[in-house]
Amino acid sequence: MKRVGWMAGAVLVCLPVAAFAFIKPLRVAVPAWVPGVQCVSASICTDNVAALADAQGLYREGYARAGAAVGPFRGTPRIVFCTTSSCADAFGMGRRAAMAVGNLGMIVAPRGWTPFYVAHELIHYRQAESLGNLAVATQPRWLIEGMAYSLSGDPRHPLGEPFEQWRSKFEAWHASIGSRDMWQAARDVR
Structure with missing residues (x-):
């Protein structure tokens, strides 16, 4: 029985370490562990502190854009700005x-490093807050990506396919829900 407990403990320690090592995007959970990256606050990390003022400006502008489009954030989104x-x-x-x-x-x-890219990703963050991480991964791409392209103020028209089609489909859906809460309506999409 002790051996099973020891093995379970080893798995609990090794699994996060392996995930951090091999699934690189998960490193955003603890970005300060990535060599050369410094977290200057709970919300902003960068590999170049000399670019901090630009990163802060982009964070503020993207956050304001996304918040106005999809509602207030529940948590404080963390962004790693790589130069x-x-x-x-x-x-x-x-x-x-x-x-x-x-x-x-x-x-x-x-x-x-543009406000619309930052807003786009912050909209994805807000989707995960509102719909859940699993739902974001399983909802139709036109809803998830179309929402981010449309509501971020992405100035590129037309986008390459299928992104332009997804943006158009989202915009038609969004117009069709009227005064209904967008997040509730999004939960009902299959």
Whole structure:
């Protein structure tokens, strides 16, 4: 019986360490563990403190844009602002400009330092808060991505496909719900 308890304890310790090592986006949960990344507050981390004022400005503008579009946040979203590709690579960004990891936090790669990208990812964060992480992963992409492209104020028209189609489908759906609460209506989408 002691052996089973010891093994269970070892799994409980090793599993988070392995997840942190191999599932790079999960590193946003503890970004200060990533070499070169400093968290200057509970909400902003960066690999370049000299760019902090720009990061803070983008956070404020993206937060205001997203909050006005999808309602107030329950928690304090954390964003890791990467100024280098090596920082973005440490979080598994690939070619993405920015990425939300449920309601754990967001990463912004060097090319994502724009208010609409930050607002887009903050909308994904708010989706996870309102709908749950699993629902965000299983809801139709037109709802999840279309909402973020539409409500973030993304100036690119048209987007590449399927993103433009998703944005258009979301906008038609959003117009059809009238005064109904958007989050309640979104929970009913299948």
